[in-house]
Amino acid sequence: MAADVLLEIEDLRTHFLLDDGVVPAVDGVDLRVHRGETLAIVGESGCGKSVMARSILRLVDPPGQIMGGRITLHRDDGPVELVGADPRLLRRIRWQDIAMVFQEPMASLSLVHTIGSQIVEAVRLHENVGKAVARRRAIDMLDRVGIPMPQRRVDSYPFELSGGMRQRAMIAMALSCRPALLIADEPTTALDVTTQAQILELLADLQDEFGMAIMMITHDLGVAAQVADRMAVMYLGRVVEYGPAEQVLGAPRHPYTRALLRSMPRLGRASRTRLTAISGMVPPPYARPDGCTFHPRCDSVLAGRCETVTPHRLPLGDREVACLLYEQEENS
Ligand SMILES: Nc1ncnc2c1ncn2[C@@H]1O[C@H](COP(=O)(O)OP(=O)(O)OP(=O)(O)O)[C@@H](O)[C@H]1O
Ligand SMILES: [Mg+2]
Numbered sequence: 088m089a090a091d092v093l094l095e096i097e098d099l100r101t102h103f104l105l106d107d108g109v110v111p112a113v114d115g116v117d118l119r120v121h122r123g124e125t126l127a128i129v130g131e132s133g134c135g136k137s138v139m140a141r142s143i144l145r146l147v148d149p150p151g152q153i154m155g156g157r158i159t160l161h162r163d164d165g166p167v168e169l170v171g172a173d174p175r176l177l178r179r180i181r182w183q184d185i186a187m188v189f190q191e192p193m194a195s196l197s198l199v200h201t202i203g204s205q206i207v208e209a210v211r212l213h214e215n216v217g218k219a220v221a222r223r224r225a226i227d228m229l230d231r232v233g234i235p236m237p238q239r240r241v242d243s244y245p246f247e248l249s250g251g252m253r254q255r256a257m258i259a260m261a262l263s264c265r266p267a268l269l270i271a272d273e274p275t276t277a278l279d280v281t282t283q284a285q286i287l288e289l290l291a292d293l294q295d296e297f298g299m300a301i302m303m304i305t306h307d308l309g310v311a312a313q314v315a316d317r318m319a320v321m322y323l324g325r326v327v328e329y330g331p332a333e334q335v336l337g338a339p340r341h342p343y344t345r346a347l348l349r350s351m352p353r354l355g356r357a358s359r360t361r362l363t364a365i366s367g368m369v370p371p372p373y374a375r376p377d378g379c380t381f382h383p384r385c386d387s388v389l390a391g392r393c394e395t396v397t398p399h400r401l402p403l404g405d406r407e408v409a410c411l412l413y414e415q416e417e418n419s
Contacts, residue, residue, distance in 0.1 A: 091121045091123075092119050093120050093121060093122045093160070093268055094118075094158070094160055094161070094300075095120075095157075096116055096117060096139075096143070096157070096158050097157045097158075097159075098116075098117060098156040098157070099113055099139065099153070099155075099156035099158060100113060100116075100154040101135075101138050101142045101152065102114075102151070103150050103152075104150045109373075110372040110373060111324055112135045112372070113135045113139045113142060113324045114324035114325055114375075115156075115325050116139050116324070116325060117400060117407075118139075118319055118326060120302055121300065121317070122267070123294070123298050124301075124316040124317060125294070125303055125314050126300070126315065126317045126318070126319060127305060127310070127311035127314060127315035127318045127319070128304045128318075128321060129305060129306070129311050129318060129319075129321070129347065130321035130322055130347075131322070132369070134322050134324065135321055135323070135324040136272070137272055138151065139321070140187070140270050140272050140302065140304055142158070143158055143169065144270075145169070153170055155170075158170050160268075182263075182264040184266055185268045185269075185270060186264065186266040186268075186269050186270070187261065187269075187270045188254075188270070188272070188274045189272050189273075190273035190274065193245060193253065196256070196257060197245075198244065201243060201244055202229070202241060202242075202245065202256045202259075202260075203225045203229075203241035205260055206221070206225035206229075206259060206260050206263050207222055207225055209260055209263055210224055210225070214264070224263060225259070225263065228259040228262060229255075229256065229259050231259070231262075232256070232258050232259045232262075232289060232293075233255060233285070234255050234256065234259070240252075240256075250278060250282075251279075251286070254274060254278060255289070258289070258290070262293055262299075265297055267299055268300045269290075269299055269300070269302070270301075270302045270304070271290070271301060271302065271303050273304055273305060274290075274303075275310070276305075287313060287314060290314075291314065301314070308336070308347065308348065315332035316331070316332060317329070317330060317331055317332055318331075318335045318336070320335065320341065320343065320344045322381055323380040325380070326409070327341045327344070327381070327400075327410070328340060328406065328407070328408050328409070329400070329406065329408075330404075330405050331405055334405065334406055335406070336348065340403060340410070341409070341410050342385045342387045342410065343381050343385070346386070370383070376394075377394060378393050378394045378396050378397060379393045379396070379410070379411060382394055398410050399414070401413055
């Protein structure tokens with residue numbers, strides 16, 4: 088395995104065990120995040136992006152359950168296996184190695200504590216520093232993320248800030264322990280276009296400064312095109328295409344990626360279109376089609392094969408694609 092891999096996910100399966108049946112939200116995800124890079128995760132609503140991301144730090148609540156797979160974090164002092172890890176180890180890894188930012192900051196910020204006290208607590212959980220030092224770090228981080236008058240805002244409660252400022256505060260908190268990986272789940276979807284652009288620029292600056300990797304989950308192929316080094320395209324709980332962003336966007340191989348790109352004619356401009364314009368619907372979660380799960384919507388379907396044979400992900404140059412079109416190419 089390449090030395091610069093920071094996080095490796097292999098055959099991750101996270102299912103929701105409901106009374107009416109099992110929802111295989113994440114059903115065999117394979118992914119790698121390299122040090123310092125931005126990996127964009129794209130795909131239609133419900134394809135398992137958030138459940139995959141939350142599985143990494145085991146933030147999926149019951150009835151969700153990790154059924155199998157491996158998630159390996161390659162720290163400087165050696166690899167750590169996260170599936171099955173002791174909760175105390177996961178708490179140490181959270182913030183310090185891997186931090187998360189969600190679409191709705193109110194869901195991750197405490198309403199009854201000031202922004203500053205939450206950052207101070209996160210810093211002191213991981214570093215042996217006094218309150219005054221941690222408070223100075225909090226003010227410095229609020230300043231870095233572009234919050235005006237940070238000496239005053241550090242004592243604000245989340246509800247006293249605007250949506251854009253709360254998102255910045257959330258990023259300040261996430262970065263206060265200098266994580267090696269930031270997982271950002273739709274961090275700008277709820278913001279206006281101008282604030283969205285500012286936040287993406289800010290993340291890029293902080294990434295350069297701290298050398299961290301970013302896993303950027305987004306509906307918006309325009310955002311992915313702007314920020315990503317690599318891309319993973321998810322459909323129904325699996326990654327169907329993975330590779331360098333310019334290749335995936337410039338010459339998509341999987342029929343699903345092609346359909347996604349066709350549904351976004353204004354790629355390159357800031358667009359807020361949700362990825363729902365592909366023919367047919369995402370099948371209901373309990374009823375996953377047999378064979379390739381995309382076959383009922385696919386315009387390149389191979390009759391008699393795609394309905395029954397599950398495609399494996401195959402290397403195609405720098406890329407990996409799970410589609411029988413290419414298995415045939417390889418076998419012929
Ligand atoms: N608490 C839950 N109980 C049951 N099913 C769930 C639960 N949370 C998620 N799911 C199911 O898991 C699947 C994946 O959901 P997930 O939230 O990961 O999608 P997503 O790709 O993040 O979508 P979006 O782009 O809308 O955020 C969906 O079918 C969803 O219905
Ligand atoms: Mg989501």
